[in-house]
Amino acid sequence: MATLLETDAVLKRGLTALAKADPVMARLKADGVTPQLRKRPPGFEGLAWIVVGQQVSTASAAAIWGRLRAILEPPTPQRFLDLSDEDLRAAGLSAGKVRTLRTVATEIIDGRLPLADLPGFPADEAHNLLTRVKGIGPWTADIYLLFCLGHPDAFPGGDLAVQEAARLAYGLEQRPDAKALNALAERWRPWRGVAAKVLWAHYRMVKAREGAPA
Structure with a gap:
């Protein structure tokens, strides 16, 4: 298992790996999408x-x-x-x-x-x-x-905001359900958790541009 997401250095390493593996993630990173660590007590x-x-x-x-x-x-x-x-x-x-x-x-x-x-x-x-x-x-x-826990490969495919962010980022006609999104996320292993954070950040950025609450 990769190192837990406990530092910005680990987060940055995950972002770099995602950008190399997926052109869409590379584009989001270049657009300034910035995920946060946001850790709660275990x-x-x-x-x-x-x-x-x-x-x-x-x-x-x-x-x-x-x-x-x-x-x-x-x-x-x-x-x-x-x-x-x-x-x-x-x-x-x-x-x-x-x-x-x-x-x-x-x-x-x-x-x-x-x-x-x-x-x-x-x-x-x-x-x-x-x-x-x-x-x-x-x-x-x-x-x-x-x-x-800061697990770098945990992926909440059933989260509606992550699903909608994936629809927007990948230009999909419909919002993917959990099964479809989990299939898409296979390309992001072992950094699916970082990808989820990127998608949440992208969703917040889009909503902010639209003037709507994220």
Whole structure:
């Protein structure tokens, strides 16, 4: 596995490799598309942050996370299990997210979800370990691997912004679905995570030019 995305030097190395492998990535790089590292805490805290943010606005996610984090000290699986459903619902968690995070916490404590070991796994294997946990879907797994671990080859093919950015960058008639985008991403291994960051940055740049919120 390539070095984790923890420094600008590693990010730059990935960008250089992508530009050599793909003319479109080379064009985006030349156009000044600049991805960011943006790393979140690894472990249960980071995974909980992603689950909290599922299917809600950025503002709502931040508010819910702030309330949850205030009672989740220390932010460990056991502490989460010690909190009552009433406490968690009062923080703003839906019943589904409470169930998911209780399952995640239990899987970690019982040793079936080795979060601490995932940085050493290939992206696909780490993805599969996460998604076998009930409530953890492909998007959540890939976002965790990319933003909490800095895995350079994690690729969230189901992310709508990444899909739309690929449509724009490659001049596609339709926005590719996750299957089509994952197939396209094969050319970017082992730097698919950097490619995803390039596409997000491209999407933000296009939206900024249009005067629309990214």
